[in-house]
Amino acid sequence: MILAIEQYKKVLTIYPKFGMVTGNYGMTLQYYADLMFDQTHKTLLHEAAILMLNNAINATDLGTYDEAKQNFKKYLELYAEDSIARALTTSIPLNEPKYDDKEELKYRNWVLDKSLFLNPLGDLPYQHIAFATDILQLPDILVKLGSKPVFHGLLNQLKQEFIFARYQYYCGLQDSEKTHFADKDTFLLQFEDYPQYSIRIEQIKSAFKTLYSLLDKIAFFINAYFDLGIKDQDVSFFNIWKSEKPGRGGYKFKTTLRPDDNYGIGALYWIGKDFHESFLDSPNPQARRIKDIRNALEHRYSKIYWDSFDGRASGEVDDLAIYISEGELIDETMRLLRLIREAIISLVIAVRIEEDNRKTEAGDQPVVGITLLPFDDEWKR
Numbered sequence: 001m002i003l004a005i006e007q008y009k010k011v012l013t014i015y016p017k018f019g020m021v022t023g024n025y026g027m028t029l030q031y032y033a034d035l036m037f038d039q040t041h042k043t044l045l046h047e048a049a050i051l052m053l054n055n056a057i058n059a060t061d062l063g064t065y066d067e068a069k070q071n072f073k074k075y076l077e078l079y080a081e082d083s084i085a086r087a088l089t090t091s092i093p094l095n096e097p098k099y100d101d102k103e104e105l106k107y108r109n110w111v112l113d114k115s116l117f118l119n120p121l122g123d124l125p126y127q128h129i130a131f132a133t134d135i136l137q138l139p140d141i142l143v144k145l146g147s148k149p150v151f152h153g154l155l156n157q158l159k160q161e162f163i164f165a166r167y168q169y170y171c172g173l174q175d176s177e178k179t180h181f182a183d184k185d186t187f188l189l190q191f192e193d194y195p196q197y198s199i200r201i202e203q204i205k206s207a208f209k210t211l212y213s214l215l216d217k218i219a220f221f222i223n224a225y226f227d228l229g230i231k232d233q234d235v236s237f238f239n240i241w242k243s244e245k246p247g248r249g250g251y252k253f254k255t256t257l258r259p260d261d262n263y264g265i266g267a268l269y270w271i272g273k274d275f276h277e278s279f280l281d282s283p284n285p286q287a288r289r290i291k292d293i294r295n296a297l298e299h300r301y302s303k304i305y306w307d308s309f310d311g312r313a314s315g316e317v318d319d320l321a322i323y324i325s326e327g328e329l330i331d332e333t334m335r336l337l338r339l340i341r342e343a344i345i346s347l348v349i350a351v352r353i354e355e356d357n358r359k360t361e362a363g364d365q366p367v368v369g370i371t372l373l374p375f376d377d378e379w380k381r
Contacts, residue, residue, distance in 0.1 A: 001028060001267065002342040005123045006115060012125065019059025023072040025125065026052030030075060032123065035263060037139045037352045041120050043092065048124050050079055050087035094130040107170060108132040116166055116337055118159055118344060134159055136345060139352045142362060151351070154221050156375070158214060158344055165210040165340075169333055172204035193317040195303040196326060204329055205297055205304070211336045212294040218268070218343055222257070225351065229254025237272055264350025271343055287339070290332050296322035304329055 008025035011018065026049045033045035053076040057069050076084065099105040111132065115122045118136040138155050180199040188197050215237035222240055223230045230253055234245055241259075244252040259269035274287035296302040303321040310325060 001032060002123060002345060003338060004028060005032070006338065009115070009123075009125060015061075017055075017059060017061060019056045019061055019064030019072075020068060022052050022059065023056030023064070023068060026050070026056060026072065027075050029123075029125075030078070032120070035349045035352065036120060038120075040092075044121060044124065046079070046083075047087040047092070048126075050076065050084055052125060054084070054088060094128050097129060097132070107167070110170060111166065114334070114337075116341060118162065118341060120345065134163060136348055138348055139355050141351065141355060142358050151221065151225055154217075154224075155348070158217055158221070158347075161210055161214060161217075162340060162344060165207040165214075166337060168203045168210070169207035169337065172200050172202075172207065173330070174200075176200060191317055193303065193323075194306050194309040196306060201304050201326070201329075204333055208329065208333045208336060209294065209297055211333070211340045212290070212298075214340050215271075215343070218347055221347060222265075222268070222350075226257065226354070227255055228257070241269060241272055262350050262353045264346045264348070264353055267346035268343060268350065271339060271346075274339075290336055290339075292322075293324055293329070293332055296324065 005025065005028055008021050008028065011021045012025065015021065029045050029049035029052060033042050033049060036042040036045060053072050056064065056072045057076065059069070079087075099108065108129070109132070111117055112122065112127050112129065117132060118134040119131055120136070121131040124131070136159070138152055141149075141151055182199050183197075186197075216235065219237040219240045220232070220235050222228070223235045228240060230240065230245070231251075239245065241257060242253070243256040244250060257265055257269070259266040293302075301321050303318065303323050304326055305323055307325045307327045315323075
């Protein structure tokens, strides 16, 4: 859903009045808003949905059929009249944060433009500097008395590693015309396939590897939270969807995930299929290439080469290396950034849905709250 929203936004930058895309975008935002537990996020997403649906109903392009407009109208009519009027005539006042550091502002605007903040508001059809934060957090979680807040701590780590990878990637895109001081006086050999060796390229490679590793850490979270019963050494983003570990030393898992019962789990399940199904069966075959690049960077010998010298990447000079062009590495790392962002948001949605179910089952049983303090920016040194 989140990647679909991204595609709607991209099309609307080219065809801003295309009613079919606007309407589908509105319906998707409506469903997305219903999955939120943060009331501000829910309100802003619903207001954007109303705006998109209204625009689609009033679209004048020839590609938006009357039947589609009637369907969009049904979705708009799910809102109360006063909610529609408020969304179309007023807007929620947003804080205007100030950034004295020009480099910080440049970075935040870049992340905002790429919709890479861990913040559902980054999926709105408009952007505002107030959304330039990684505000995503878990809902309240019901646990047994005496339990520890392990899942909030684990999400902290998932977020921090994603943010680190995102910044490494951003740094790797900057100022390729000047040699980094750490690269000076390093004795390396030149070859006729013109490989690239630099701190900048390593930053992008590091971002790619860190992002890919987050898949298994998300699986670790799911195994613990849903009590699947998979031994820690056996947990991976691939096997959490199974019911047992086959073969010698195998065992049955305590619980099997049911993707159809939880939208967030369903979204993660399809991401998993992207990476582990065969090329023809995968709904996103490009993910297979991401997997191959990761294996080359992490476990084998790879060479990143200048795009203009792709004719030398055939193995004529080096038949042991896996060749990856700089352009492909940049593109696939961005693709992975977007995919992992979706996975982390989907994980939070999965927990929110499960917590709603658990609270329903708990009924009127007394609940004792635990206060967790925010980690102050001044401590991040």
